[in-house]
Amino acid sequence: MAEIGKIEDVAIVAPAYDEEEDVITLVLGVIGADVHAVGNKILNYTLTKAGFNVINLGVMVSQKEFVEAAIESDANAIIVSSMYGHGEIDCKGLREKCDEAGLYDILMYVGGNLVVGKQDFAQVEKVFLEMGFNRVYPPGTDPLVAIEHLRQDLAPS
Amino acid sequence: MKIYLLTDFGSTYTKVTAVDIDSAKIVAFAKAFTTIETDVRLGFDAAKNEIAAQIGHTDFAKSLAASSAAGGLKMVSSGLVPDLTAKASRLAAASAGAKVVKTYAYELTEAESAEILATAPDIMLLTGGIDGGNKKVLLHNARVIAAVPANFSVIIAGNRSAAAQAAQILQEGGKNTVVCENVMPQFGKLNILPAKAAIRDLFIANIITAKGLDGVQEIMDAEIIPTPLAVFEACELLSRGSDGEEGLGELMAYDLGGATTDAYSMADGSPKIPNAFINGITEPFAKRTVEGDVGMRYSLGALYDLILEGNADAFYQEYGISRDDVSKWLEICAADPGILPMGEYEKYSDVDSAFAAEALRISAARHAGFNEKVYTPAGEMHSQSGKDLTQARYVIGSGGAVINAPNPRAIMANTAYAPRDGNALKPLRPTMLLDVQNCLAAMGLLSRFHPRAALQIMKNSFKEV
Numbered sequence: 001m002a003e004i005g006k007i008e009d010v011a012i013v014a015p016a017y018d019e020e021e022d023v024i025t026l027v028l029g030v031i032g033a034d035v036h037a038v039g040n041k042i043l044n045y046t047l048t049k050a051g052f053n054v055i056n057l058g059v060m061v062s063q064k065e066f067v068e069a070a071i072e073s074d075a076n077a078i079i080v081s082s083m084y085g086h087g088e089i090d091c092k093g094l095r096e097k098c099d100e101a102g103l104y105d106i107l108m109y110v111g112g113n114l115v116v117g118k119q120d121f122a123q124v125e126k127v128f129l130e131m132g133f134n135r136v137y138p139p140g141t142d143p144l145v146a147i148e149h150l151r152q153d154l155a156p157s
Numbered sequence: 158m159k160i161y162l163l164t165d166f167g168s169t170y171t172k173v174t175a176v177d178i179d180s181a182k183i184v185a186f187a188k189a190f191t192t193i194e195t196d197v198r199l200g201f202d203a204a205k206n207e208i209a210a211q212i213g214h215t216d217f218a219k220s221l222a223a224s225s226a227a228g229g230l231k232m233v234s235s236g237l238v239p240d241l242t243a244k245a246s247r248l249a250a251a252s253a254g255a256k257v258v259k260t261y262a263y264e265l266t267e268a269e270s271a272e273i274l275a276t277a278p279d280i281m282l283l284t285g286g287i288d289g290g291n292k293k294v295l296l297h298n299a300r301v302i303a304a305v306p307a308n309f310s311v312i313i314a315g316n317r318s319a320a321a322q323a324a325q326i327l328q329e330g331g332k333n334t335v336v337c338e339n340v341m342p343q344f345g346k347l348n349i350l351p352a353k354a355a356i357r358d359l360f361i362a363n364i365i366t367a368k369g370l371d372g373v374q375e376i377m378d379a380e381i382i383p384t385p386l387a388v389f390e391a392c393e394l395l396s397r398g399s400d401g402e403e404g405l406g407e408l409m410a411y412d413l414g415g416a417t418t419d420a421y422s423m424a425d426g427s428p429k430i431p432n433a434f435i436n437g438i439t440e441p442f443a444k445r446t447v448e449g450d451v452g453m454r455y456s457l458g459a460l461y462d463l464i465l466e467g468n469a470d471a472f473y474q475e476y477g478i479s480r481d482d483v484s485k486w487l488e489i490c491a492a493d494p495g496i497l498p499m500g501e502y503e504k505y506s507d508v509d510s511a512f513a514a515e516a517l518r519i520s521a522a523r524h525a526g527f528n529e530k531v532y533t534p535a536g537e538m539h540s541q542s543g544k545d546l547t548q549a550r551y552v553i554g555s556g557g558a559v560i561n562a563p564n565p566r567a568i569m570a571n572t573a574y575a576p577r578d579g580n581a582l583k584p585l586r587p588t589m590l591l592d593v594q595n596c597l598a599a600m601g602l603l604s605r606f607h608p609r610a611a612l613q614i615m616k617n618s619f620k621e622v
């Protein structure tokens with residue numbers, strides 16, 4: 001929840017959500033010491049517009065902050081961005097922390113520039129799936145793709 | 158002359174300060190034993206008569222009072238995550254002037270419910286979940302608290318989507334229950350004033366009577382408030398100023414008592430160095446913390462335990478005191494909490510001062526924030542938790558153990574930053590002031606009617622060391 005790299009919020013004031021049971025709550029943030037703020041603002045805007053209750057933690061978010069925000073808000077999913085190439089180190093252990101906190105079936109998505117340079121994405125995806133993420137996205141993925149996946153993954157069965 | 162009588166009903170003494178509003182001066186002071194077992198009015202009348210004798214008349218314009226008698230306002234609080242709603246609940250209760258005995262996080266266990274029963278709080282503040290967030294913890298904890306066989310009030314300041322149901326559970330369990338706004342309605346956003354107001358209202362409505370203060374309440378011109386709340390308001394006034402009378406700006410204050418040590422900061426705690434960012438919640442400008450295990454008499458044993466957890470040998474060495482004298486002084490204080498290191502006990506004065514100094518060091522460390530270096534691809538950054546108080550310009554010391562010590566400056570020195578404090582964000586170069594007339598609580602009471610006079614009196618009476 002850092003103020004660093006703050007840019008003006010795109011015209012969203014407060015999330016227009018009404019605490020109904022069926023509102024989906026997402027915890028969003030850029031993990032680790034990563035200050036890339038622009039993509040985060042766009043994700044926040046797009047996800048909010050799509051009707052989700054977004055708890056946006058901004059940039060430089062620790063694993064602890066993701067987990068604690070998810071507990072207090074009873075979130076359905078954690079959406080992690082990592083832009084600066086250190087995603088693997090920063091994301092390791094997040095699933096275990098969620099398990100520890102009793103967030104057993106919380107969804108975890110991750111996207112951005114997860115590793116340094118251009119590496120084979122299938123390999124990158126495998127690494128992050130093994131870490132416990134439910135969905136892993138290659139660089140530049142349109143947020144709408146994730147929105148579609150959220151609706152699928154959280155559809156009442 | 159317009160004389161205000163300002164009374165502080167303490168656990169041992171009832172202290173009455175008489176102030177002349179027009180000249181903004183303390184004109185008389187008297188104290189008598191607090192007579193809570195029989196009738197509080199007896200002690201009050203004794204002190205009041207002495208005041209009348211001192212000033213030669215009984216023409217008092219107003220009489221106001223604060224109380225920490227009969228254990229003060231004893232509270233426990235609970236939240237969900239320790240660094241989020243649980244912390245917010247503690248901040249709210251402390252800022253209302255309560256002695257917050259313990260703060261619980263997550264779902265209360267059976268052992269904890271037994272502990273709460275043993276604590277016998279006056280009020281429990283129940284929080285957890287942001288609005289629309291987690292409901293489970295609030296409902297679970299309401300069920301646990303409803304089943305505690307004790308008669309205390311409960312304030313619910315948690316997830317509003319679960320508050321009504323939690324209140325119903327508690328009411329069915331026979332608990333007097335009040336619902337107010339969430340201490341953290343949105344993630345990371347503190348909202349402690351509604352809970353603070355609810356605590357105050359309950360104190361006035363129920364606790365005053367329960368503590369046997371209703372007799373004196375009748376003869377007061379305003380509601381009795383908890384003494385630490387009066388001190389809190391005095392500190393706020395002293396910092397912010399009033400009516401064109403300038404305040405002192407950012408400051409801290411410590412009230413070193415027999416049972417607790419209270420720390421106050423009136424300061425914007427945001428980072429003061431470049432490349433620093435806040436980790437966790439942003440704490441309020443006006444903050445109070447209260448340490449129930451740090452005190453000069455009733456809690457001296459607990460304080461000693463804390464010192465032993467650190468480097469005990471360094472403690473004896475630093476203050477040039479012997480282990481033997483420390484043990485003896487602990488025994489003497491346990492046997493008679495009213496004892497002072499004077500007369501035949503004068504030889505324990507150094508020991509008492511050493512404890513006072515450590516009490517301030519521990520309270521300061523718990524009150525102030527700290528930062529940690531984090532190394533990033535963009536260079537070194539500082540992750541700050543809590544308030545950065547490095548720029549606070551004044552530290553005020555109150556309480557007999559500081560005021561009457563032979564060398565108060567040495568004790569107060571522990572409230573400022575020293576290299577051994579590591580990454581603690583304590584004031585770097587504060588001016589140290591002593592509340593030599595012990596007037597903080599009285600001026601907090603006066604501030605509600607005559608803030609300018611209260612401010613002038615504080616500024617004139619504090620002594621720099």
Ligand code: B12
Nearest residue numbers: 005034035036037038039081084085111112113116117146
């Ligand atoms: C602007 C910028 C900066 C600015 C950031 C300013 C700020 N506060 O935002 C500054 C100058 C500070 C900066 C610093 C650094 N940067 Co830079 N930066 C960029 C740059 C040019 C643009 C980023 C941007 O805003 N993009 C626009 C937004 C809209 O796109 P986005 O961030 O990709 O996000 C979208 C998608 O990725 C996707 N998405 C993101 N997360 C997720 C998650 C999910 C689940 C989904 C579905 C989608 C999704 O949706 C977003 C919205 O559409 C990029 C290069 C580039 N052209 O992308 C480099 C880049 C990201 N930076 C890079 C690097 C290396 C750094 C530094 C380490 C450089 C250094 N050595 O100091 C530092 C790191 C600082 C730190 N601690 O984070 C590299 C990362 C390389 C890698 N991962 O392999 C890049 C790719 C440049 C490059 N080609 O080398 N940077």
